Amino acid sequence: MTTNASFLIPVQEDIQAVETLMRSQADEHHPDLNTALDLLLSSGGKRIRPSITLLIGKMLGASRDRLITLSAAIELLHTATLVHDDLIDGSLLRRGMATLNSQWSPGATVLTGDFLFARAAVLAADTKSIPVMKIFSNTLSVIVNGEITQLFASRCKVSREDYFKRIYAKTASLFETSACTAAMISPVDENTVDAMRNYGYQIGMAFQIVDDILDFTGDQSTVGKPVGSDLRQGLVTLPALIYIENQPNDPDAQALYKGECLNDDQINRLVTAIHNSKAVQISLDEACNYVQLALNVIRRQPNNPLRKSLEELAEYIVQRKL
């Protein structure tokens, strides 16, 4: 945990309870599922999605048990999508640790992901809220539909519209759900649910933009994958989009813009050029705009320490590892 993740302090014990509940999902099932869950959960991460759920739910007066259950459902759904993503992408590392697919057969990895989806759905049903169940399942369709679109899309496509659709499906949709479902199990009105959905959406968009910046600027050992890996996979993210728009004379950027897929030399040059360009700062400014919108939303809630933590969480999104 970095020092600036102070928003985690009010939910530290709750996050522990969420992790315990997640790990217990493999109990009374095949022992290798316990092993897999341990491996997946030990690779950690900041548990940012359950933190959103917990902070919002605590601020709005949801019951602790339901919040823990909901948070575990959301983080397990997220974990399940990562398991299948890493398998499909053939990723060997995530957050610097070996992925499940690097150690298990493809079949065992598919089934472990399926098992996590199933247990996430069981936990979502345990919230005993039909609207939560519905939005939860819908979010999974949105995420998977986004991945299928990305899989079938022409590689190296330069399109802002596609980019923002993709990061919504990939990331902001689940942030949105993490936030609004917490409100849905709280004693609040529809406007508050909408406001929280909006908060989740904005920080989710910012979060993915920052991830996409880190793909150019991050240290490989911290990010846990090679620098420029998106572009190497044919994914044109915001820093690359902005660079292409602003550098009409860079032949590599123009080749990409014309729909050509680049060779390794071209990619390496382009990754360095983007890293050293203003596109990084312009992208970060866009992420900061989203965070500002999230702050505007949350600051309309009554002032209290948990609201303050949600503000810190939003600000943290654009500070992490940069």
Place this chain on the structure above:
Amino acid sequence: MTTNASFLIPVQEDIQAVETLMRSQADEHHPDLNTALDLLLSSGGKRIRPSITLLIGKMLGASRDRLITLSAAIELLHTATLVHDDLIDGSLLRRGMATLNSQWSPGATVLTGDFLFARAAVLAADTKSIPVMKIFSNTLSVIVNGEITQLFASRCKVSREDYFKRIYAKTASLFETSACTAAMISPVDENTVDAMRNYGYQIGMAFQIVDDILDFTGDQSTVGKPVGSDLRQGLVTLPALIYIENQPNDPDAQALYKGECLNDDQINRLVTAIHNSKAVQISLDEACNYVQLALNVIRRQPNNPLRKSLEELAEYIVQRKL
């Protein structure tokens, strides 16, 4: 549809509505998902699981809309598990038609299965019954846990206990859910829900035993996979178990019993020997016992034409393709 599937007559129109609802799940999503759903649904099958749900729900007074939704959820969940199963097993044919994984990349096949899980969960949430949601998600865990157990289990294991556990997880669990969830959305008491669960369990066990018999006796063109394919994959099903118990002098059977994996010649000899042995009839008798238990349960319900169809459905289980 064969002539003896007369139990389908009272639900023919409902099954059409279920198929329409299933196909509509890819609307507003990536067009290739429509293509995939068309491919998957056109390969047909008897829609036996939704027929159980529809017949029970109609008999017990559930609303038609909820029944259609629930039936589509169940059949979509079943379809999703088949998509991942065929991928994991590398099966190229199902019901004589090309599988999705024989035409699409592994990644696209994994994601299509995930999408179907998501849409099945959306439909289950649309039944607006929390107990249905819960049992639905739990059933998916049971199915997947069964597959993982099978995947990690030592091949060629000769154990009745393992066999019955496996066919429960693989098949009877979803039959049980198809039956009891129909009762759960009907105006009936807990005893009736339990009775319907029991009916579903019994015919589910019978259904899988018959499938396992057909793997030895079926015509490859009808079954859509090579004869003896279970044994070739190291799966020892009921006919093989019974044959091994009754033929202490068959060296192939004894090799299997000792935990040896057999070569092709041994498998071919053993498949023919099992096919020509009494083990087929003894297995069928076991399936008939399950069907008889299902009939006993269903005949305790008030007599009416839908109850009659459920009796026919139970009897059909042990008659199909034999």
